[in-house]
Amino acid sequence: MFVVNKILFLHIMLIDENYLIRLAQGQLNILEKCPRQFQHTYLEQLYSPADPQHEEKQLLGSRFHLLMQQREMGLPIDNFLSADTQLQAWISGFAEVAPEILELANQDIFRESEQYRTLQVQDYLLTVVYDLLLADNHQAQILDWKTYPKPQNQTFLERNWQTRLYLYVLAETSQYAPENISMTYWFVQPEGKPTNIKFSYSTAQHEQIKKRLDQLLNKLRQWLTQYDAGQEFPQVPEGNKACEYCQFAVRCDRAYATHEFSTNNSSSSTGNNLLDLATIEEVSL
Numbered sequence: 001m002f003v004v005n006k007i008l009f010l011h012i013m014l015i016d017e018n019y020l021i022r023l024a025q026g027q028l029n030i031l032e033k034c035p036r037q038f039q040h041t042y043l044e045q046l047y048s049p050a051d052p053q054h055e056e057k058q059l060l061g062s063r064f065h066l067l068m069q070q071r072e073m074g075l076p077i078d079n080f081l082s083a084d085t086q087l088q089a090w091i092s093g094f095a096e097v098a099p100e101i102l103e104l105a106n107q108d109i110f111r112e113s114e115q116y117r118t119l120q121v122q123d124y125l126l127t128v129v130y131d132l133l134l135a136d137n138h139q140a141q142i143l144d145w146k147t148y149p150k151p152q153n154q155t156f157l158e159r160n161w162q163t164r165l166y167l168y169v170l171a172e173t174s175q176y177a178p179e180n181i182s183m184t185y186w187f188v189q190p191e192g193k194p195t196n197i198k199f200s201y202s203t204a205q206h207e208q209i210k211k212r213l214d215q216l217l218n219k220l221r222q223w224l225t226q227y228d229a230g231q232e233f234p235q236v237p238e239g240n241k242a243c244e245y246c247q248f249a250v251r252c253d254r255a256y257a258t259h260e261f262s263t264n265n266s267s268s269s270t271g272n273n274l275l276d277l278a279t280i281e282e283v284s285l
Contacts (some may be wrong), residue, residue: 020125028161035233036137061147072113142183150187213251
């Protein structure tokens with residue numbers, strides 16, 4: 001009954017221009033990787049049992065995001081730090097490697113943590129949340145905290161919809177030219193100092209993302225209409241490696257995929273890095 005209501009709700013949103021479908025980077029990543037996985041995850045609300053280790057890492061990541069937000073707001077964080085040596089180590093690492101991130105008293109720079117922005121494109125409301133936005137009269141920087149290991153190949157992170165969407169939305173919703181916008185991922189490691197990957201932006205990239213976004217959203221509208229009529233979303237071709245790490249492999253008649261996604265996210269191969277990044281959701285505070 002829940003699935004039927006979900007389908008009806010989506011149908012109403014598609015035919016009534018007063019309603020918009022909200023999409024974030026996580027949905028776009030899965031939609032681009034495998035439309036059928038998008039169907040199972042977001043339309044049918046199907047989930048595999050949670051991995052306790054994954055939940056523990058997510059909880060630690062949430063605590064770090066909350067710590068950075070409270071600090072940015074000028075609220076006390078001593079209780080956080082005294083109760084968690086890992087958080088202490090991460091803050092100390094930032095103070096050593098990038099002290100400018102922790103400097104709040106600079107009247108010439110606009111700073112805001114957990115900044116929420118939306119952009120309407122077609123029948124969709126694209127949403128982003130910037131962990132920290134730094135801006136002045138000339139340029140704007142998006143900072144994002146990650147509590148998983150730095151990818152071996154940053155190309156996969158560049159292709160991730162978080163990078164593309166975050167840069168695109170900021171350019172579309174501000175006065176900054178794409179060339180004056182950047183995004184930096186900071187990876188706080190279990191051991192060692194924080195490291196980062198920075199992406200610049202350009203007008204050419206902006207136009208490429210706009211084109212790809214329009215194509216993907218047009219396909220989604222078509223697939224939703226067909227799904228409302230009883231047709232499932234497309235599957236990836238037989239033999240696609242994505243099926244080997246998907247929790248819906250058996251449901252999709254890809255029985256050769258014997259490993260569950262949650263137990264196969266090793267960072268030893270660049271292929272796995274891409275899969276991991278495509279399914280990581282933003283931390284909500």
